[in-house]
Amino acid sequence: MSASEFFKAAAGLFASAAARVLRPAYLPTVCAPGGRQLALDLKLAYQSAVIEGYQATRALMDKPPKKGTKHALASRDIAVNVNAVNVQFTKAGSTLDPDGIASELLRLFCVGVPHMDDLGNQRRVVTVWSALLGPEVVMREKHKRTVCLQGLVDIALQWVESGSTLAAKEAHSARDTRFISAHPARAYELLTDAAQQHSVDHMKLMASVIEPVILPLGQYVGARQAAAGVRVDAPESEEKK
Numbered sequence: 757m758s759a760s761e762f763f764k765a766a767a768g769l770f771a772s773a774a775a776r777v778l779r780p781a782y783l784p785t786v787c788a789p790g791g792r793q794l795a796l797d798l799k800l801a802y803q804s805a806v807i808e809g810y811q812a813t814r815a816l817m818d819k820p821p822k823k824g825t826k827h828a829l830a831s832r833d834i835a836v837n838v839n840a841v842n843v844q845f846t847k848a849g850s851t852l853d854p855d856g857i858a859s860e861l862l863r864l865f866c867v868g869v870p871h872m873d874d875l876g877n878q879r880r881v882v883t884v885w886s887a888l889l890g891p892e893v894v895m896r897e898k899h900k901r902t903v904c905l906q907g908l909v910d911i912a913l914q915w916v917e918s919g920s921t922l923a924a925k926e927a928h929s930a931r932d933t934r935f936i937s938a939h940p941a942r943a944y945e946l947l948t949d950a951a952q953q954h955s956v957d958h959m960k961l962m963a964s965v966i967e968p969v970i971l972p973l974g975q976y977v978g979a980r981q982a983a984a985g986v987r988v989d990a991p992e993s994e995e996k997k
Contacts, residue, residue: 782928782937784919784944790959795917798966802909802974809978813838817982835983841865842905842980849903854893857903858885865972872968884965887943888915891923894936905973912966919944 779785817831841864848860859882866872872881888911892903914921920940928937947965951958981987 780928781934782920782924782941784941784948786948787919787944788948788958788962791917791919791962794959794962795913798916798963798970799909799913801967802970805971805974806978806981809975810982811978812975813979813982838976838979838983841976845905846902850896854886854889855882857889857893858882861885861908861969861973865976866968869968869972877964877968881965881968884943884947885969887939888912888921890936890939891921891927891933894927894933895923898933905977909970909973912970915940915944916962916966 813834817834845860845864848857852860862872862878862882866881871877889903892901892907892911895901896903911921911923924937924940927933947961948958950956951961
């Protein structure tokens with residue numbers, strides 16, 4: 757390594773160290789400027805997925821069974837099956853560790869999602885979601901909270917926009933939970949480094965580990981609302997608000 761290369765590397769290390777001192781550990785050293793827009797786009801995509809799930813389930817429930825069909829699902833059967841998924845996730849969210857909850861997300865909601873049959877993609881998604889869920893699980897144990905489906909979407913959008921989550925910030929404020937507060941930020945920084953090393957668009961890489969979970973979650977939430985007889989209206993775009 758030449759002298760100029762050495763000093764450039766040293767300057768980079770000093771800059772990184774300075775950023776870490778100036779920013780609390782639960783936040784990444786640098787946050788991509790496109791995060792807010794990506795969070796808005798993902799929120800709208802989630803809302804659209806809720807509508808899709810509602811309409812598909814409502815159409816299925818309203819469709820009369822064909823004559824002579826022995827094993828056609830009645831509306832009540834569909835509602836029971838939809839609600840059974842929520843029961844399974846509620847149990848997982850109440851008892852499992854972050855890795856276990858992230859794995860259950862894939863098992864319950866990501867079957868049939870494009871490219872999610874690839875083990876490498878599964879590992880990346882589980883790794884990121886486990887990091888996001890770390891503070892949630894610690895706060896669950898400390899304050900007897902629950903990890904709910906709607907809360908997962910909020911967590912993901914917070915992380916995409918800021919590189920951290922509200923639970924991570926809360927965990928950082930107490931000495932006994934501070935150890936877990938940096939997990940979402942470290943996952944964010946790993947993706948930042950990966951995007952730079954492989955010349956990949958950072959926002960696309962972020963979306964690739966969030967969309968495969970929150971879009972099927974939206975479809976499921978819509979299905980649940982249809983099963984419960986709750987009316988769902990089309991989402992209003994952020995530009996009109």
